[in-house]
Amino acid sequence: MRNSYKCHLLLLLALMLPLQACGLAYSAKPIEGWVVDAATKQPLEGVNVVAHWVVNFGMEGGQGTDLMLMETVTDRNGRYAFPGWGPTQLPVGRPWEARMKSQSPELIFYKKDYWWNAVSNETKGPQPGPGPLVRTSDWNGKTFELKKFEDTLDRYGSVVSGVLTSVSWGSNCRWKQIPRMLVALDRESARLWQQKIFNDLPTIQRVENASVREACGSVKDFFAEYLK
DSSP states (O other): OHHHHHHHHHHHHHHHHHHHHHTOEEEEOOEEEEEEETTTOOBOTTOEEEEEEEEEESGGGOEEEEEEEEEEEOOTTSEEEEOOEEEEEOOTTOOTTOEEOTTOOEEEEEOTTBOOEEEOOOOOSOOOTTOOSEEOOTTTTOEEEEOBOOSOHHHHHHHHTTTTTTSOTTSTTGGGGOHHHHHHHHHHHHHHHHTTOOOOOOOHHHHHHHHHHHTOOOHHHHHTTTOO
8 A cells, every 4th residue: 555655656746747847937137248359458349149048958968959049249349238038938848857057048259250259157066956047147247358360261160160059040940039140150151162161150041941941931031131
């Protein structure tokens, strides 16, 4: 009788876990920062900045998808800002163990002819469970330095190709959330190919391919205002 009770209790707990995961809702506080040239310390205008908050799942959190994805561009003072958001629930259909790791958000900085860079929160030991439900960025209120790229063009083409590898822009029509970054990378890809420099940057054509698979609407119409 006692063993039967334990079995029923374990079964009930197992059934509740997916419901608990589905009920998780994350929020984030606003982020503000500045970008300067590493050598001159002068503000850098026109830096593309992407922020994304990643939900991980699968074996040891080996798979991930963006719960929230945003972009902006620095102004003449090198300033960028992202608004707060949430609460936003985890996507329906994700495994029960899906959670946001403590590193989120990740901030990605890109400007033509500079080393692109990405930063995230520091972690101190393992983070059990879903982690903090209200997220902040370690980089809020700080200044970030970008270095001029002073290596070969071949090296530049290889390095810059990785700028969005951590972003799931090609699924669920998420490319619509970072149009200015994608246009900047499309133009850079074309410039490099004209000089016969291999690169694997995201392009508008690759966005078109993703759109066909997911019925995201007209890519041409969507990007028209950003390509002016």
